[in-house]
Amino acid sequence: MWNHPSEAGSRALDLSTAVLDRQLEQIADQLATRFTGVFSPATVRRYVGESFDMLASRSRVRRFLPSLTASFATERLTALAKAEGRTHGTVSEVLFVCVRNAGRSQIAAGFLSQLAGDRVLVRSAGSLPVALVDPNVVAAMDEVGVFLGAAYPKPLTDEIVRAADVVVTMGCGDACPVYAGKRYLDWPIEDPEGKSLMEVRRIRDQIQRQVQDLVAELFVKL
Amino acid sequence: MWNHPSEAGSRALDLSTAVLDRQLEQIADQLATRFTGVFSPATVRRYVGESFDMLASRSRVRRFLPSLTASFATERLTALAKAEGRTHGTVSEVLFVCVRNAGRSQIAAGFLSQLAGDRVLVRSAGSLPVALVDPNVVAAMDEVGVFLGAAYPKPLTDEIVRAADVVVTMGCGDACPVYAGKRYLDWPIEDPEGKSLMEVRRIRDQIQRQVQDLVAELFVKL
Numbered sequence: 001m002w003n004h005p006s007e008a009g010s011r012a013l014d015l016s017t018a019v020l021d022r023q024l025e026q027i028a029d030q031l032a033t034r035f036t037g038v039f040s041p042a043t044v045r046r047y048v049g050e051s052f053d054m055l056a057s058r059s060r061v062r063r064f065l066p067s068l069t070a071s072f073a074t075e076r077l078t079a080l081a082k083a084e085g086r087t088h089g090t091v092s093e094v095l096f097v098c099v100r101n102a103g104r105s106q107i108a109a110g111f112l113s114q115l116a117g118d119r120v121l122v123r124s125a126g127s128l129p130v131a132l133v134d135p136n137v138v139a140a141m142d143e144v145g146v147f148l149g150a151a152y153p154k155p156l157t158d159e160i161v162r163a164a165d166v167v168v169t170m171g172c173g174d175a176c177p178v179y180a181g182k183r184y185l186d187w188p189i190e191d192p193e194g195k196s197l198m199e200v201r202r203i204r205d206q207i208q209r210q211v212q213d214l215v216a217e218l219f220v221k222l
Numbered sequence: 223m224w225n226h227p228s229e230a231g232s233r234a235l236d237l238s239t240a241v242l243d244r245q246l247e248q249i250a251d252q253l254a255t256r257f258t259g260v261f262s263p264a265t266v267r268r269y270v271g272e273s274f275d276m277l278a279s280r281s282r283v284r285r286f287l288p289s290l291t292a293s294f295a296t297e298r299l300t301a302l303a304k305a306e307g308r309t310h311g312t313v314s315e316v317l318f319v320c321v322r323n324a325g326r327s328q329i330a331a332g333f334l335s336q337l338a339g340d341r342v343l344v345r346s347a348g349s350l351p352v353a354l355v356d357p358n359v360v361a362a363m364d365e366v367g368v369f370l371g372a373a374y375p376k377p378l379t380d381e382i383v384r385a386a387d388v389v390v391t392m393g394c395g396d397a398c399p400v401y402a403g404k405r406y407l408d409w410p411i412e413d414p415e416g417k418s419l420m421e422v423r424r425i426r427d428q429i430q431r432q433v434q435d436l437v438a439e440l441f442v443k444l
Contacts, residue, residue: 027367034339063364063371070336070367078339114292117256117300142285145249145292149285150372 020066024048027070035077038086047080048073054155058131068152075123075154079163092218093121095164097176101126101153102133103192104170107204110146111211119219123160127175129153136200137192144204168214185214242288246270249292257299260308269302270295276377280353290374297345297376301385314440315343317386319398323348323375324355325414326392329426332368333433341441345382349397351375358422359414366426390436407436 028048032041051073055065081087094112096105105124113122130153138148161167161177168185169176178184187210192200250270254263273295278287303309316334318327327346335344352375360370383389383399390407391398400406409432414422 023365023367030336030367034337064369065364067364067367067369067371071369074336074339114252114296115256117296142287142289143245145245145252145289147286147289147293147372149289150369 023066024052024069027066027073031070031073031077034074035081038081039077044073044077047077051076054157055152058129058153058155071152072154076157076159079123079157080159083159083162091119091121092165093123093163094166094168094214094218095160096122096124096168096170097127097156097172098124098170099127099172099175099191100193101129101155103137103200104189104203104207106133106148106151106153107137107141107192107207108168108170108187108211110141110148110151111208112215114146115211115215116219123164124151124154125156125160126153127156127172129155134192134200136195136197137204139197140200140204143201144208166214166218245288246274246291249288249295253292253295253299256296257303260303261299266295266299269299273298276379277374280351280375293374294376298379298381301345302381305381305384313341313343314387315345315385316388316390316436316440317382318344318346318390318392319349319378319394320346320392321349321394321397321413322415323351323377325359325422326411326425326429328355328370328373328375329359329363329414329429330390330392330409330433332363332370332373333430334437336368337433337437338441345386346373346376347378347382348375349378349394351377356414356422358417358419359426361419362422362426365423366430388436388440 028041028045031048032039032044035044048069052065052069055069055072078087079093082093096108096112098105101124105126109122109124112120116122133148133151133153138151141148156172156176158177162179164182166183166185167176168187170187170189171191187207189207189210190203192203195203250263250267253270254261254266257266270291274287274291277290277294300309301315304315318330318334320327323346327348331344331346334342338344355370355373355375360373363370378398380399384401386404388405388407389398390409392409392411393413409429411429411432412425414425417425
């Protein structure tokens with residue numbers, strides 16, 4: 001039924017392949033309903049399978065892999081629909097990219113969501129995503145009212161880049177494909193990986209100032 | 223600066239009142255920016271303080287209390303803006319209410335978000351909310367691709383009810399205030415509290431069918 005190129009994924013989950021197949025099947029069915037008239041069930045199914053493989057290959061143990069697969073597939077299909085002009089969405093999309101999607105890009109995405117609300121669609125990704133968001137990053141963001149407890153690192157995929165109006169990179173070099181018609185920004189921000197909570201707070205505040213400047217630019221009046 | 227009628231909240235957090243005050247201050251500042259032109263800083267500040275008290279009084283220990291306070295205050299202010307006609311939002315809002323906001327209403331909200339995407343604004347609340355969503359509920363929803371790992375029980379507040387177009391109650395009796403012009407539904411669903419994972423799955427599937435019927439009614443074509 002489903003390809004499992006990353007056998008590590010299902011082994012790590014301690015789930016039989018049959019149970020996992022049934023879960024992915026049900027997720028694909030539900031998303032096919034949601035995207036009726038936008039994508040065929042076959043396309044939805046392919047994105048669910050690919051999204052699972054991408055997330056499963058990152059980590060040996062991961063809680064919530066089925067539901068994170070559904071979230072990631074939903075995000076990718078929504079971005080694809082926008083990139084291909086299949087939706088009438090008019091809200092700007094901002095994509096933050098760093099290496100691990102565990103620190104800088106999650107911090108920036110959290111601040112922009114907090115400040116801009118539904119006036120902008122915020123996404124983040126990593127060129128080499130790791131398994132979990134840094135605990136110190138989650139703690140430092142909690143202190144300033146941004147909940148990252150549900151955030152998960154995810155790879156940079158083509159449709160997410162294509163759907164973005166603004167792409168902000170932090171330390172990922174030229175891993176991000178460049179498309180015409182977008183605005184690209186590169187922010188020189190240190191990686192919080194392995195840093196103390198005090199140091200992470202400093203990085204957090206630096207990113208917050210950058211996001212505030214971006215918001216002031218994006219919205220004439222806020 | 224901030225009232226702390228529930229001293230238990232700050233003690234449980236193991237934070238000095240000064241640190242907590244500073245965090246709430248910063249959260250209020252950020253939300254005041256976000257709601258510029260909609261609400262005064264004083265209103266935003268009052269909602270942040272109240273929201274903190276409501277969440278802090280529920281539990282002795284709670285991770286992420288500052289960021290959950292910010293999320294809850296944001297949700298309430300957004301609902302208030304809609305209820306008072308201060309926004310031009312046209313998306314329908316559906317509110318699910320049960321007793322603890324830890325099982326039935328979270329399951330229903332999760333399914334509706336999954337199926338309807340951004341075509342509807344989904345909220346949930348409890349008449350007597352507890353500290354955490356049931357672990358078996360989170361596990362059972364993960365299996366079908368709905369991530370509830372970030373969901374948190376929250377009390378039923380007036381502006382959330384006023385902003386709703388459809389209110390679905392499950393087992394909370396007449397705790398939900400009734401306003402004219404809304405559609406009220408009552409679903410007879412068993413409480414999953416203390417039930418085994420197998421039993422929770424059965425309740426989950428029952429709620430899923432109810433949500434599917436609701437979606438079919440709300441959207442002519444899906």
